[in-house]
Amino acid sequence: LMVWLRRCTHYLFIIVVAVNGTLLTINAGDYIFYTDWAWTSFVIFSITQTLMLTVGAVYYLTFTGVPGAATYYGLIITVYTWVAKGAWFALGYSYDFIVIPIWLPSCMLLDLAYWATKRNKHSLILFGGVLVGMSLPLFNMVNLITMADPLETAFKYPRPTLPPYMTPIEPQVGKFYNSPVALGAGAGAVLSVTMAALGCKLTTWTYRWMAA
Numbered sequence: 001l002m003v004w005l006r007r008c009t010h011y012l013f014i015i016v017v018a019v020n021g022t023l024l025t026i027n028a029g030d031y032i033f034y035t036d037w038a039w040t041s042f043v044i045f046s047i048t049q050t051l052m053l054t055v056g057a058v059y060y061l062t063f064t065g066v067p068g069a070a071t072y073y074g075l076i077i078t079v080y081t082w083v084a085k086g087a088w089f090a091l092g093y094s095y096d097f098i099v100i101p102i103w104l105p106s107c108m109l110l111d112l113a114y115w116a117t118k119r120n121k122h123s124l125i126l127f128g129g130v131l132v133g134m135s136l137p138l139f140n141m142v143n144l145i146t147m148a149d150p151l152e153t154a155f156k157y158p159r160p161t162l163p164p165y166m167t168p169i170e171p172q173v174g175k176f177y178n179s180p181v182a183l184g185a186g187a188g189a190v191l192s193v194t195m196a197a198l199g200c201k202l203t204t205w206t207y208r209w210m211a212a
Contacts (some may be wrong), residue, residue: 005179006028020161027115037086042140042144042180042184043137043180043183043184044136044183045140045184046136046137046140046180046181046182046185046188047148047188047191049101049103049136049140050106050132050133050137050184050188050192050195051188051191051192053074053077053103053106053107053132053136054110054128054129054132054133054192054196054199055195055196055198055199055202056073056077056199057069057070057074057107057108057110057132057201058070058110058124058125058128058129058195058198058199058200059199059200059202059203060072060073061073061110061111061114061124061178061199062121062124062199062203063203063206063207065119067111067112067114067115067119068106068111069111070108070110070111070114071104071107071108071110071111071186073107074103074104074106074107075104075107077103078100078103078104080101081101082100090136099140099143100143101136101139101140101143102136102139102140102142103136104141105135105139106131106132106135106136106139107132109128109131109132109135110124110128110131110132112129112131113128113131114128122199124196124200125193125196125197125200126193126196127194128187128196129185129192129194129195129197130192130193132187132188132189132192132196133185133187133188133189133190133192133193133201134185134188134189136184136185136188137180137181137184137185137188138181138185141180141181144190164200
């Protein structure tokens, strides 16, 4: 009974991580409205998504030990987020209100790093973390290009209730940095290695707890 309960708790944890990732997407995904700060918000969005994806996918991947589990995890959170997007659309908001991140290619690279190094978790941490961090902002920018003009969307759906610290003051594009993809990928590649290590550590802790 205890083994069954622990396994159920583990899978519940996977669901909780995926759901929280979806909520994080909803909160960070409407950066399309902060027109004056769009690129700055894109970098923050990219980093948060990269870290959330890495820790959850690596945990799931190393716990199961099956290459392909990371892609499956990415599929789960993609489905959750599309459901959330559908809910916002049903409420009357624009189809572009939430930008769904492109997780799956990055998850596939994570699986590839795990498979190609014969399930070596240290290679997964280093190579997989860097690959996810560098690829996700690139895929998300390609995805963003297909969306509606953010300025047009912002005027159509104004956000007068923004707190003062989120209220755009003046255009910041090009003032803080020149390439949101490069900055997001650079920061993500470094931080994702740490998150990948944390994902592996979560697996170790889980196995110890299951054996107790």
